[in-house]
Amino acid sequence: MSEDRKMLEPMATVVSIALRVLLALVTLGVVFRTVHGGWGGGLVCMTDDSMSGSTGAERFFPEKGVSVDTIPHYCADSPSMSLHLMDEFSTLPSAVLLIGGLFLLHQLLKGAARDGIYTTRTASRMRVLGWWLLAGSVVAELIESNLKAAVLAELTTVETFSAASWLEMWSTPYLLILTGLGLLTFARITSAGAAMREDLEGVV
Template sequence: MTEVTDDRKMLEPMATVVSIALRILVGLATAGLILSVVRGSWGSGSVCITDESTTSSVAPGSFAPEPGAQIASVPYYCAENPGAALRLVAELGTTASTLLLISSLFLLHRLLQGAGRDGVHTTLTASRLRLLGWWLLAGSLVVALVQANTQAAVLAELSKDADFSAGSWLQMWDFPYLAVLTGLGLLTFARITRAGTAMREDLEGVV
């Protein structure tokens, strides 16, 4: 019992911060969804996209750069009255990112709560750590792919110079380096935790 209590203390203040952040995010997401349904404003407003692959040295005259500095213009397209299909595609990337954030926080909260209750050096904790690592690794790649495709689709719809192709979404793809490295790190720590748990069980058996 004392050992589990010590493990719970080691997990603070991370466990409390994650628990509060998860509740706030879920509350905000739920409130936003309810307000959108009540007001009938889901998907309303304009749909905009920036074509960062196209730049021009021509800039509006209202911008005055310092000597030796240059201004580059980047096209910014907006559909003032987009159709339902275009609004759905535009919202898909943001929704996927939000779902990944909330689900990852939930798995982290579950991991910390379980480790505080059952102990850090357990097979179950190692399994939950491994699940979080795979979820973050695979989920970040999927979300980045979804966002790239939705942005390319919106740009193709709003710009005559753009088309929806493999090349267009590859230009939009922002590889999630930090999330991937974090996922790989969690998988490594999961293996370390599992190995440490096995060694500890062997030592306890010998004693």
């Protein structure tokens, strides 16, 4: 399997280092905020991209013939604990998706280096990673857009929490969806290659 291991470099090493660094940063961040009482403190802010209007151009010094728009950015000076929790959790799904994706990619590369690239185990691990990115990105965006819409509804009297408000916060994760679909396709190809390899080894 040494040839397979060489083919997976430098990706395997980079992913392994990135996963360890990311986990260390997350751990340090949690410890720091716990020790210094960072949970439930500070401002809660949200930008309402759905609303904009023109403003005095003389304040921003644009070039001649260029208009300037303003987008409201709301901040609560003394937010409630529930508002803080919604704000904190509005970024958590993306973090879980990233860490989980790196972990599954690390397991995929490590397993491929050990078992071989064209094996059913490698195809299975690739399939798991593909579904994680495909389904996970949609679920993460769904949760985050709802939480951001809920936070914005608490910060302004203009917006209310509704289907329309969270759809305005929705941003389709095209790249992650396409990457997940690509991994599922390559998993099928790898599985077919593993089956052909087993057939050839049986003939020999």
